[in-house]
Structures are given as C-alpha cells and as structure tokens.
Amino acid sequence: MISSISSVVIIGAGAYGTALGIMLAKNGHKVFLWGHNPIRMRALKINRFHHHFVPDLKFPKLLFVEDSLQVALSVARDIIIAVPSNVFNSVLIKLKPHLRFDSRIILATKGLESKTGRFLQDVTREILGQEIPLAIISGPTFAKEIAMGLPTAIVVVSNNSLFIKDLENLLKCNNHFMVFIHSDFVGIQLTGVVKNIVAIASGISDGVGFGANARIALITCGFAEMLSLGLAMGGKLSLFTGMAGLGDLVLTCTDNQSRNRRFGILLGQGVGVSNAIKKVGQVVEGFNNTKEVRILSHQYNVVMPIVEQIYQILYHDKDVREAAFCLMKLSV
Structure with a gap:
C-alpha cells in the first residue's frame, strides 16, 4: 500500500494537473509537477503559484516543480498524465525512454485520439506496451475546486486490484475527496x-x-x-x-x-x-x-x-x- 510519504509524478502543468498536484501535496504526498513549457515551469518554480489558474493559492511545500522530465520520472513509480488530448501521443513518446521498470500510469486526460477516435487507453498500450499497469480517473471535477480542497467525487477504473487499492489511498483526502471504483x-x-x-x-x-x-x-x-x-x-x-x-x-x-x-x-x-x-x-x-x-x-x-x-x-x-x-x- 502507498504510504503517506509516497511520491507521484504529474505530467501536465495546466489547471487540472496543477490542481491534482496541490491536492495530493496537501494530503502528505511528494508531488513532482512537470510541464512542456520551460518558461512557464521556471515561473511556477520561482513564484510557487499558478498565475493563470489560482494566483492567490500558494503551492504546498511537498509540491515540487521539476523542469527535467527524466528526473521527474526517476523519483516516482506512479505517473498521472494530465495533458490535452491533442498532444497525448507526443507526450507518451517523450516519456517512454525515461520510465522506470515499475512505473504505473494514471490517465487523467479526457479525450480521444485525433482523427481516429481511438481511446487513449489503446494509444497508451500501443506506445508504452501491454504490460504497464494502467488506471483512468474521471468524474465531475472542476480543477479550481479540487485545488481549494472543496468536496469532490472521482471515479477510478483499473483491472489491477493492487493498483486500485493504492490509488484509493493516494486520492482520499480527509473525506473531502470521495473515490468510487469501477471496471468500465x-x-x-x-x-x-x-x-x-x-x-x-x-x-x-x-x-x-x-x-x-x-x-x-x-x-x-x-x-x-x-x-x-x-x-x-x-x-x-x-x-x-x-x-x-x-x-x-x-x-x-x-x-x-x-x-x-x-x-x-x-x-x-x-x-x-x-x-x-x-x-x-x-x-x-x-x-x-x-x-x-x-x-x-x-x-x-x-x-x-x-x-x-x-x-x-x-x-x-x-x-x-x-x-x-x-x-x-x-x-x-
């Protein structure tokens, strides 16, 4: 089971990725946030808040802004992908060479593959392989309310029972973050x-x-x-x-x-x-x-x-x- 000092990597420093990072860091987890734009990432690292998202909300101490993708992926096995669907393929290709042998993927991106309509689950399997543990999170969640710690419900889907249990422990946050499990x-x-x-x-x-x-x-x-x-x-x-x-x-x-x-x-x-x-x-x-x-x-x-x-x-x-x-x- 994931402990209270577990680490997680979030790929995507937009509103949703940042919100998940803030929530998880507040919940006692080390969070390493990576985004593709070096200038924006430097600003996040220096200012410790997201100017375009919640400028009045300082990052928790356990939220670390990491500008090196290789370093970020080396420090944690659990990787949350929270990027727009139109860049999903290119991001997976970029992170593949740096994955750990025990890496696990959590998809927080909502969308389909451009032009084909394929599920992102299938794209992930094609690029990263069939064996990598995979979970998907979704639900009625506005990023700002997650970051503010307001009550929120989310659904987790995976066919790996241990991964599901770990994700429950990772996501549950003082009864403010309700986790529902499904298999669909x-x-x-x-x-x-x-x-x-x-x-x-x-x-x-x-x-x-x-x-x-x-x-x-x-x-x-x-x-x-x-x-x-x-x-x-x-x-x-x-x-x-x-x-x-x-x-x-x-x-x-x-x-x-x-x-x-x-x-x-x-x-x-x-x-x-x-x-x-x-x-x-x-x-x-x-x-x-x-x-x-x-x-x-x-x-x-x-x-x-x-x-x-x-x-x-x-x-x-x-x-x-x-x-x-x-x-x-x-x-x-």
Missing part, C-alpha cells in the same frame, strides 16, 4: 468526451437565450445519445448513470467553470468559432473531439443529433441559431 474502461473514457460536446450545445442554447427549460431538454437528450453510443460500444449502464457519466455531464453543462459551456455560450452570442476559442483561453476539448465522436457514431450506427449539429456548426459554418432551433426540435 469504455464508459469512463467515452463519457469524459461526449459530455463536452453536449456542454457546447447547452452553452449555445443559453447564449441564444433559450432558457432553463431548453437547457435541461438538451442535457437529457445528450445523456440519451451518450448512453446509446456507450452501450453499443460495450460500456456498462452503471458507469453512465453514476458520477463519471451523468454526474460529469450535468456539471459540465450547467456551470460556467466549464470551458466547453463557455465556448458554447460565446457561439450562441454570435462570436465566431476561432474567436470564441481565443476568448475561452484554454483548450476546448469538445471542439477537438466532435469529429472523433461523430466517426464513432457512424461506426456503431448510433444516431446522435446533438453531435451532428455541433459538428455542422464547428466545421461547416452552420448558422448557430438555425442549429439551435434544430436541436430543440429534436429534444421535444
């Missing part, structure tokens, strides 16, 4: 992707001014689309109706901390796609993965009207108000 690799990866697309639709609806009734109708229909695709791909109903499924969907669609929802609101207000992404100022995973989810829906013969309308808006310049009215017709 398909569901935990798919829900973390589709919910972002539905959140864009929810934001568009609010940006256009349709109101709360329309928002809930879209969320309900979005859940049905997500569930239909998930079951067709072999996912388990209990995952979709739990924290990582319905819980994460509702959170992402209803709170403006969600960058995908904010992106949708801007689109609904008439801001163009490129400018809306710039205004959000963070990676909009729903934009990146709409194409891939559409590919999956066609592969599995699942009709997903919300995904289709968002795809037409993002990639074929469909009028946002026209698409919003189409969505509402499909939701009633």
Whole structure:
C-alpha cells in the first residue's frame, strides 16, 4: 500500500494537473509537477503559484516543480498524465525512454485520439506496451475546486486490484475527496468526451437565450445519445448513470467553470468559432473531439443529433441559431 510519504509524478502543468498536484501535496504526498513549457515551469518554480489558474493559492511545500522530465520520472513509480488530448501521443513518446521498470500510469486526460477516435487507453498500450499497469480517473471535477480542497467525487477504473487499492489511498483526502471504483474502461473514457460536446450545445442554447427549460431538454437528450453510443460500444449502464457519466455531464453543462459551456455560450452570442476559442483561453476539448465522436457514431450506427449539429456548426459554418432551433426540435 502507498504510504503517506509516497511520491507521484504529474505530467501536465495546466489547471487540472496543477490542481491534482496541490491536492495530493496537501494530503502528505511528494508531488513532482512537470510541464512542456520551460518558461512557464521556471515561473511556477520561482513564484510557487499558478498565475493563470489560482494566483492567490500558494503551492504546498511537498509540491515540487521539476523542469527535467527524466528526473521527474526517476523519483516516482506512479505517473498521472494530465495533458490535452491533442498532444497525448507526443507526450507518451517523450516519456517512454525515461520510465522506470515499475512505473504505473494514471490517465487523467479526457479525450480521444485525433482523427481516429481511438481511446487513449489503446494509444497508451500501443506506445508504452501491454504490460504497464494502467488506471483512468474521471468524474465531475472542476480543477479550481479540487485545488481549494472543496468536496469532490472521482471515479477510478483499473483491472489491477493492487493498483486500485493504492490509488484509493493516494486520492482520499480527509473525506473531502470521495473515490468510487469501477471496471468500465469504455464508459469512463467515452463519457469524459461526449459530455463536452453536449456542454457546447447547452452553452449555445443559453447564449441564444433559450432558457432553463431548453437547457435541461438538451442535457437529457445528450445523456440519451451518450448512453446509446456507450452501450453499443460495450460500456456498462452503471458507469453512465453514476458520477463519471451523468454526474460529469450535468456539471459540465450547467456551470460556467466549464470551458466547453463557455465556448458554447460565446457561439450562441454570435462570436465566431476561432474567436470564441481565443476568448475561452484554454483548450476546448469538445471542439477537438466532435469529429472523433461523430466517426464513432457512424461506426456503431448510433444516431446522435446533438453531435451532428455541433459538428455542422464547428466545421461547416452552420448558422448557430438555425442549429439551435434544430436541436430543440429534436429534444421535444
């Protein structure tokens, strides 16, 4: 079992990776945080806070900012990957030569492989090998609230019972961080992707001014689309109706901390796609993965009207108000 002085490496110094690092360090673990941008990492090391994330929250003493990937990977066996999905492959390739013989991977990235729609679990196995222990964490989690120590629930999936037990001990934090265990690799990866697309639709609806009734109708229909695709791909109903499924969907669609929802609101207000992404100022995973989810829906013969309308808006310049009215017709 992992002790209270265990070490963990976090790859990705964005909002989510930093938040997990702060939480784990507060919980008594040594955390080594690595990011790809040397200038930003130097600033984090000197200032001991994340200027773009929570500037008023100082890093705990046990959170170490490490600018050498080789050094970071040498000091801990457990590695949390928290990078955007569009750079996931390149990051794994970069870290592979420096892995320890006993390294274990925890995927915190939500997304699919660009252009193929493959699960990141499969990408990891292809690049790092079939034998490396692998777990996935997901759930209704906003980074800032994790960093602040507010009550949060997360779901852990792995087929390695010892790894799961270790992760429970690693993540549990004075009853503020609730850990739920599941076995559904398909569901935990798919829900973390589709919910972002539905959140864009929810934001568009609010940006256009349709109101709360329309928002809930879209969320309900979005859940049905997500569930239909998930079951067709072999996912388990209990995952979709739990924290990582319905819980994460509702959170992402209803709170403006969600960058995908904010992106949708801007689109609904008439801001163009490129400018809306710039205004959000963070990676909009729903934009990146709409194409891939559409590919999956066609592969599995699942009709997903919300995904289709968002795809037409993002990639074929469909009028946002026209698409919003189409969505509402499909939701009633």
